[in-house]
Amino acid sequence: MKIPQKFFARRHEIAADYLKELDKHLDDILSGRATEMFEVRDFAELIHVHPTHLSNTIKAATGHSPCYFFEERLMEIARTMLQNVNMPIAEIARILTYDPSNFTKFFKHFGGQTPKQYREAYFESLVANKEIVNT
Amino acid sequence: MKIPQKFFARRHEIAADYLKELDKHLDDILSGRATEMFEVRDFAELIHVHPTHLSNTIKAATGHSPCYFFEERLMEIARTMLQNVNMPIAEIARILTYDPSNFTKFFKHFGGQTPKQYREAYFESLVANKEIVNT
DNA sequence: TAAGTAAAAATGGTGACTGTTTAAGTTTTA
DNA sequence: TAAAACTTAAACAGTCACCATTTTTACTTA
Numbered sequence: 652m653k654i655p656q657k658f659f660a661r662r663h664e665i666a667a668d669y670l671k672e673l674d675k676h677l678d679d680i681l682s683g684r685a686t687e688m689f690e691v692r693d694f695a696e697l698i699h700v701h702p703t704h705l706s707n708t709i710k711a712a713t714g715h716s717p718c719y720f721f722e723e724r725l726m727e728i729a730r731t732m733l734q735n736v737n738m739p740i741a742e743i744a745r746i747l748t749y750d751p752s753n754f755t756k757f758f759k760h761f762g763g764q765t766p767k768q769y770r771e772a773y774f775e776s777l778v779a780n781k782e783i784v785n786t
Numbered sequence: 787m788k789i790p791q792k793f794f795a796r797r798h799e800i801a802a803d804y805l806k807e808l809d810k811h812l813d814d815i816l817s818g819r820a821t822e823m824f825e826v827r828d829f830a831e832l833i834h835v836h837p838t839h840l841s842n843t844i845k846a847a848t849g850h851s852p853c854y855f856f857e858e859r860l861m862e863i864a865r866t867m868l869q870n871v872n873m874p875i876a877e878i879a880r881i882l883t884y885d886p887s888n889f890t891k892f893f894k895h896f897g898g899q900t901p902k903q904y905r906e907a908y909f910e911s912l913v914a915n916k917e918i919v920n921t
Numbered sequence: 922t923a924a925g926t927a928a929a930a931a932t933g934g935t936g937a938c939t940g941t942t943t944a945a946g947t948t949t950t951a
Numbered sequence: 952t953a954a955a956a957c958t959t960a961a962a963c964a965g966t967c968a969c970c971a972t973t974t975t976t977a978c979t980t981a
Contacts, residue, residue, distance in 0.1 A: 701958055706941055836927050
Protein backbone atom coordinates (compact mmCIF):
# COMPACT_ATOMS: atom_id res chain seq x y z
CA MET A 652 0.00 0.00 0.00
CA LYS A 653 1.54 3.22 -1.19
CA ILE A 654 1.00 6.42 0.75
CA PRO A 655 1.16 9.48 -1.47
CA GLN A 656 3.93 11.72 -0.23
CA LYS A 657 2.14 14.99 -0.73
CA PHE A 658 -0.94 13.99 1.27
CA PHE A 659 -1.45 16.17 4.35
CA ALA A 660 1.57 18.21 3.35
CA ARG A 661 -0.20 21.43 4.26
CA ARG A 662 -0.84 20.49 7.84
CA HIS A 663 2.81 19.82 8.42
CA GLU A 664 3.65 23.12 6.80
CA ILE A 665 1.30 24.86 9.23
CA ALA A 666 2.77 23.00 12.20
CA ALA A 667 6.31 23.92 11.13
CA ASP A 668 5.32 27.55 10.65
CA TYR A 669 3.74 27.62 14.08
CA LEU A 670 6.80 26.20 15.80
CA LYS A 671 9.04 28.64 13.97
CA GLU A 672 6.89 31.63 14.95
CA LEU A 673 6.63 30.33 18.49
CA ASP A 674 10.38 30.16 18.95
CA LYS A 675 10.79 33.55 17.35
CA HIS A 676 8.23 35.06 19.68
CA LEU A 677 9.81 33.52 22.76
CA ASP A 678 13.14 34.98 21.69
CA ASP A 679 11.47 38.37 21.48
CA ILE A 680 10.01 37.92 24.95
CA LEU A 681 13.36 36.94 26.45
CA SER A 682 15.22 39.79 24.79
CA GLY A 683 12.56 42.27 25.84
CA ARG A 684 11.59 43.13 22.25
CA ALA A 685 8.12 41.86 23.16
CA THR A 686 6.43 42.21 26.52
CA GLU A 687 3.04 40.74 25.72
CA MET A 688 2.63 37.03 25.16
CA PHE A 689 1.07 36.02 21.84
CA GLU A 690 -2.14 34.10 21.90
CA VAL A 691 -3.28 31.41 19.52
CA ARG A 692 -5.16 33.99 17.51
CA ASP A 693 -1.94 35.97 17.02
CA PHE A 694 -0.11 32.96 15.62
CA ALA A 695 -3.14 32.09 13.51
CA GLU A 696 -3.08 35.57 12.03
CA LEU A 697 0.62 35.31 11.20
CA ILE A 698 0.00 32.03 9.41
CA HIS A 699 -3.22 33.30 7.81
CA VAL A 700 -5.54 30.61 9.09
CA HIS A 701 -8.47 30.52 11.46
CA PRO A 702 -7.53 29.92 15.14
CA THR A 703 -9.77 26.87 15.37
CA HIS A 704 -8.19 25.48 12.24
CA LEU A 705 -4.70 26.13 13.57
CA SER A 706 -5.55 24.25 16.72
CA ASN A 707 -7.14 21.31 14.90
CA THR A 708 -4.42 21.12 12.26
CA ILE A 709 -1.52 21.12 14.69
CA LYS A 710 -3.24 18.47 16.76
CA ALA A 711 -3.68 16.38 13.61
CA ALA A 712 -0.11 16.89 12.46
CA THR A 713 1.71 16.40 15.75
CA GLY A 714 -0.68 14.80 18.19
CA HIS A 715 -0.40 17.81 20.48
CA SER A 716 -2.24 21.11 20.79
CA PRO A 717 -0.44 24.41 20.14
CA CYS A 718 -0.54 25.08 23.85
CA TYR A 719 1.47 21.97 24.57
CA PHE A 720 4.54 23.22 22.70
CA PHE A 721 4.14 26.62 24.26
CA GLU A 722 4.09 25.21 27.77
CA GLU A 723 6.97 22.84 27.05
CA ARG A 724 9.22 25.71 26.01
CA LEU A 725 8.11 27.96 28.86
CA MET A 726 9.01 25.29 31.42
CA GLU A 727 12.42 24.87 29.83
CA ILE A 728 13.05 28.62 29.97
CA ALA A 729 11.74 28.88 33.53
CA ARG A 730 14.02 26.07 34.73
CA THR A 731 17.05 27.72 33.19
CA MET A 732 16.22 31.02 34.83
CA LEU A 733 15.65 29.38 38.21
CA GLN A 734 19.19 27.99 38.05
CA ASN A 735 20.34 31.57 38.40
CA VAL A 736 19.89 32.02 42.13
CA ASN A 737 20.19 35.80 41.94
CA MET A 738 17.01 36.19 39.96
CA PRO A 739 13.91 36.59 42.18
CA ILE A 740 11.07 34.31 41.26
CA ALA A 741 8.70 37.25 40.92
CA GLU A 742 11.08 38.71 38.32
CA ILE A 743 11.17 35.46 36.33
CA ALA A 744 7.39 35.43 36.42
CA ARG A 745 7.30 39.01 35.15
CA ILE A 746 9.64 38.29 32.23
CA LEU A 747 7.46 35.36 31.23
CA THR A 748 4.43 37.69 31.45
CA TYR A 749 2.96 35.90 34.46
CA ASP A 750 1.95 37.39 37.76
CA PRO A 751 3.75 35.61 40.62
CA SER A 752 0.67 33.75 41.78
CA ASN A 753 -0.15 32.20 38.43
CA PHE A 754 3.49 31.50 37.61
CA THR A 755 3.77 29.33 40.69
CA LYS A 756 0.59 27.52 39.75
CA PHE A 757 1.78 26.98 36.18
CA PHE A 758 5.22 25.75 37.19
CA LYS A 759 3.90 23.40 39.84
CA HIS A 760 1.23 22.04 37.52
CA PHE A 761 3.72 21.09 34.79
CA GLY A 762 6.80 20.45 36.90
CA GLY A 763 5.40 18.86 40.03
CA GLN A 764 7.39 21.26 42.24
CA THR A 765 7.02 24.93 43.11
CA PRO A 766 9.67 27.22 41.57
CA LYS A 767 11.44 27.59 44.91
CA GLN A 768 11.46 23.85 45.50
CA TYR A 769 12.95 23.32 42.04
CA ARG A 770 15.64 25.92 42.68
CA GLU A 771 16.55 24.39 46.04
CA ALA A 772 16.63 20.85 44.66
CA TYR A 773 18.85 22.04 41.82
CA PHE A 774 21.39 23.62 44.14
CA GLU A 775 21.36 20.68 46.49
CA SER A 776 22.18 18.40 43.59
CA LEU A 777 25.07 20.71 42.66
CA VAL A 778 26.45 20.54 46.19
CA ALA A 779 26.01 16.78 46.28
CA ASN A 780 27.97 16.40 43.05
CA LYS A 781 30.69 18.69 44.33
CA GLU A 782 31.06 16.60 47.47
CA ILE A 783 31.46 13.47 45.42
CA VAL A 784 34.08 15.16 43.28
CA ASN A 785 35.96 16.45 46.33
CA THR A 786 35.99 13.11 48.12
CA MET B 787 -0.26 33.77 86.75
CA LYS B 788 -0.11 37.42 85.81
CA ILE B 789 -0.43 38.45 82.17
CA PRO B 790 1.32 41.75 81.48
CA GLN B 791 -1.23 44.22 80.19
CA LYS B 792 0.97 45.78 77.54
CA PHE B 793 1.84 42.54 75.75
CA PHE B 794 0.60 42.50 72.15
CA ALA B 795 -0.73 46.02 72.61
CA ARG B 796 0.26 47.01 69.08
CA ARG B 797 -1.74 44.31 67.36
CA HIS B 798 -4.88 45.39 69.13
CA GLU B 799 -4.14 48.96 68.20
CA ILE B 800 -3.88 47.93 64.55
CA ALA B 801 -7.10 45.93 64.77
CA ALA B 802 -8.90 48.87 66.36
CA ASP B 803 -7.55 51.24 63.71
CA TYR B 804 -8.69 48.91 60.97
CA LEU B 805 -12.22 48.62 62.35
CA LYS B 806 -12.40 52.39 62.76
CA GLU B 807 -11.23 53.02 59.19
CA LEU B 808 -13.55 50.30 57.92
CA ASP B 809 -16.61 51.89 59.50
CA LYS B 810 -15.55 55.31 58.30
CA HIS B 811 -15.13 54.03 54.76
CA LEU B 812 -18.51 52.32 54.79
CA ASP B 813 -20.08 55.58 55.95
CA ASP B 814 -18.43 57.29 52.98
CA ILE B 815 -19.79 54.63 50.65
CA LEU B 816 -23.32 54.97 52.01
CA SER B 817 -23.29 58.74 51.85
CA GLY B 818 -21.89 58.71 48.32
CA ARG B 819 -18.65 60.47 49.35
CA ALA B 820 -16.86 57.33 48.10
CA THR B 821 -17.93 55.17 45.16
CA GLU B 822 -15.04 52.71 45.07
CA MET B 823 -14.67 50.07 47.72
CA PHE B 824 -11.36 50.03 49.59
CA GLU B 825 -9.21 46.94 49.40
CA VAL B 826 -6.96 45.52 52.09
CA ARG B 827 -4.02 47.37 50.62
CA ASP B 828 -5.89 50.69 50.98
CA PHE B 829 -6.51 50.12 54.67
CA ALA B 830 -2.91 48.97 55.12
CA GLU B 831 -1.72 52.21 53.58
CA LEU B 832 -3.91 54.29 55.90
CA ILE B 833 -2.50 52.45 58.92
CA HIS B 834 1.05 52.51 57.53
CA VAL B 835 1.69 48.79 57.61
CA HIS B 836 2.30 46.15 54.99
CA PRO B 837 -0.90 44.47 53.67
CA THR B 838 0.40 41.04 54.63
CA HIS B 839 1.16 42.29 58.10
CA LEU B 840 -2.29 43.84 58.44
CA SER B 841 -3.92 40.56 57.50
CA ASN B 842 -1.75 38.51 59.86
CA THR B 843 -2.05 40.95 62.75
CA ILE B 844 -5.81 41.24 62.62
CA LYS B 845 -6.15 37.49 62.46
CA ALA B 846 -3.87 37.21 65.51
CA ALA B 847 -5.71 39.91 67.46
CA THR B 848 -9.28 38.94 66.69
CA GLY B 849 -9.28 35.43 65.29
CA HIS B 850 -10.82 36.70 62.06
CA SER B 851 -9.40 38.02 58.80
CA PRO B 852 -10.01 41.64 57.74
CA CYS B 853 -12.40 40.37 55.09
CA TYR B 854 -14.61 38.79 57.74
CA PHE B 855 -15.47 42.13 59.38
CA PHE B 856 -15.95 43.70 56.01
CA GLU B 857 -18.43 41.06 54.92
CA GLU B 858 -20.21 41.10 58.25
CA ARG B 859 -20.88 44.83 57.97
CA LEU B 860 -21.86 44.63 54.33
CA MET B 861 -24.45 41.99 55.10
CA GLU B 862 -25.86 44.12 57.90
CA ILE B 863 -26.11 47.15 55.60
CA ALA B 864 -27.59 45.10 52.78
CA ARG B 865 -30.27 43.63 55.07
CA THR B 866 -31.25 47.07 56.31
CA MET B 867 -31.55 48.38 52.78
CA LEU B 868 -33.57 45.37 51.66
CA GLN B 869 -36.12 46.14 54.39
CA ASN B 870 -36.93 49.27 52.41
CA VAL B 871 -39.17 47.78 49.72
CA ASN B 872 -38.97 50.88 47.56
CA MET B 873 -35.29 50.41 46.90
CA PRO B 874 -34.55 48.22 43.85
CA ILE B 875 -32.06 45.46 44.52
CA ALA B 876 -29.92 46.59 41.60
CA GLU B 877 -29.72 50.01 43.24
CA ILE B 878 -28.64 48.47 46.55
CA ALA B 879 -26.00 46.51 44.68
CA ARG B 880 -24.80 49.66 42.95
CA ILE B 881 -24.47 51.59 46.20
CA LEU B 882 -22.45 48.74 47.66
CA THR B 883 -20.25 48.82 44.52
CA TYR B 884 -21.41 45.44 43.30
CA ASP B 885 -22.83 44.58 39.94
CA PRO B 886 -26.24 42.92 40.44
CA SER B 887 -25.01 39.43 39.60
CA ASN B 888 -22.15 39.49 42.07
CA PHE B 889 -24.27 41.13 44.75
CA THR B 890 -26.70 38.24 44.62
CA LYS B 891 -23.84 35.75 44.79
CA PHE B 892 -22.32 37.57 47.75
CA PHE B 893 -25.60 37.89 49.63
CA LYS B 894 -26.62 34.30 49.07
CA HIS B 895 -23.18 33.02 50.03
CA PHE B 896 -23.20 34.76 53.42
CA GLY B 897 -26.92 34.85 54.08
CA GLY B 898 -28.16 31.59 52.63
CA GLN B 899 -30.93 33.41 50.75
CA THR B 900 -30.98 35.59 47.67
CA PRO B 901 -31.69 39.29 48.32
CA LYS B 902 -35.19 38.91 46.91
CA GLN B 903 -35.92 35.89 49.10
CA TYR B 904 -34.71 37.80 52.14
CA ARG B 905 -36.92 40.78 51.34
CA GLU B 906 -39.98 38.61 50.84
CA ALA B 907 -39.35 36.63 54.01
CA TYR B 908 -38.93 39.87 55.93
CA PHE B 909 -42.26 41.28 54.78
CA GLU B 910 -44.07 38.04 55.36
CA SER B 911 -42.84 38.04 58.94
CA LEU B 912 -44.12 41.63 59.32
CA VAL B 913 -47.54 40.65 58.07
CA ALA B 914 -47.64 37.60 60.33
CA ASN B 915 -46.88 39.73 63.39
CA LYS B 916 -49.57 42.23 62.41
CA GLU B 917 -52.19 39.48 62.16
CA ILE B 918 -51.36 38.29 65.64
CA VAL B 919 -51.72 41.80 67.01
CA ASN B 920 -55.06 42.36 65.26
CA THR B 921 -56.59 39.14 66.52
C1' DT C 922 14.83 37.94 73.21
C1' DA C 923 10.19 38.67 72.41
C1' DA C 924 7.57 41.62 69.60
C1' DG C 925 7.01 44.20 65.56
C1' DT C 926 7.62 44.72 60.87
C1' DA C 927 8.65 43.79 55.97
C1' DA C 928 8.84 40.98 52.08
C1' DA C 929 8.81 36.79 49.13
C1' DA C 930 6.51 32.88 47.94
C1' DA C 931 2.67 29.70 48.02
C1' DT C 932 -2.16 28.98 47.98
C1' DG C 933 -7.01 29.74 47.22
C1' DG C 934 -10.94 31.89 45.03
C1' DT C 935 -13.47 34.32 41.25
C1' DG C 936 -14.93 36.58 36.94
C1' DA C 937 -13.43 37.27 32.40
C1' DC C 938 -11.30 35.54 28.80
C1' DT C 939 -8.96 32.02 25.81
C1' DG C 940 -8.13 27.34 23.86
C1' DT C 941 -9.80 23.03 22.45
C1' DT C 942 -13.05 20.06 20.69
C1' DT C 943 -16.95 18.81 18.01
C1' DA C 944 -20.11 19.25 14.39
C1' DA C 945 -21.67 21.21 10.37
C1' DG C 946 -20.83 23.49 6.53
C1' DT C 947 -18.14 25.77 2.25
C1' DT C 948 -14.23 26.15 -0.85
C1' DT C 949 -10.24 24.41 -3.09
C1' DT C 950 -7.53 21.15 -5.55
C1' DA C 951 -5.57 17.01 -7.38
C1' DT D 952 -15.91 14.66 -7.62
C1' DA D 953 -13.87 13.08 -3.56
C1' DA D 954 -10.32 14.18 -0.46
C1' DA D 955 -8.18 17.89 1.72
C1' DA D 956 -8.24 22.59 3.36
C1' DC D 957 -10.61 25.79 5.56
C1' DT D 958 -14.44 28.50 8.18
C1' DT D 959 -17.88 29.07 11.61
C1' DA D 960 -20.66 28.31 15.75
C1' DA D 961 -21.37 26.40 19.98
C1' DA D 962 -20.12 23.72 24.11
C1' DC D 963 -16.79 23.02 27.48
C1' DA D 964 -12.57 23.11 29.78
C1' DG D 965 -8.78 25.50 31.12
C1' DT D 966 -6.08 29.65 31.94
C1' DC D 967 -5.26 34.54 33.29
C1' DA D 968 -5.80 38.71 36.02
C1' DC D 969 -6.53 40.12 40.32
C1' DC D 970 -7.12 39.99 45.19
C1' DA D 971 -6.76 37.95 50.06
C1' DT D 972 -4.67 34.88 53.01
C1' DT D 973 -1.14 31.95 54.87
C1' DT D 974 3.49 30.49 55.44
C1' DT D 975 8.16 31.31 55.71
C1' DT D 976 12.28 33.98 56.20
C1' DA D 977 14.69 37.70 57.76
C1' DC D 978 15.63 42.20 59.76
C1' DT D 979 15.02 45.64 63.52
C1' DT D 980 14.27 47.37 68.01
C1' DA D 981 12.57 48.04 72.76
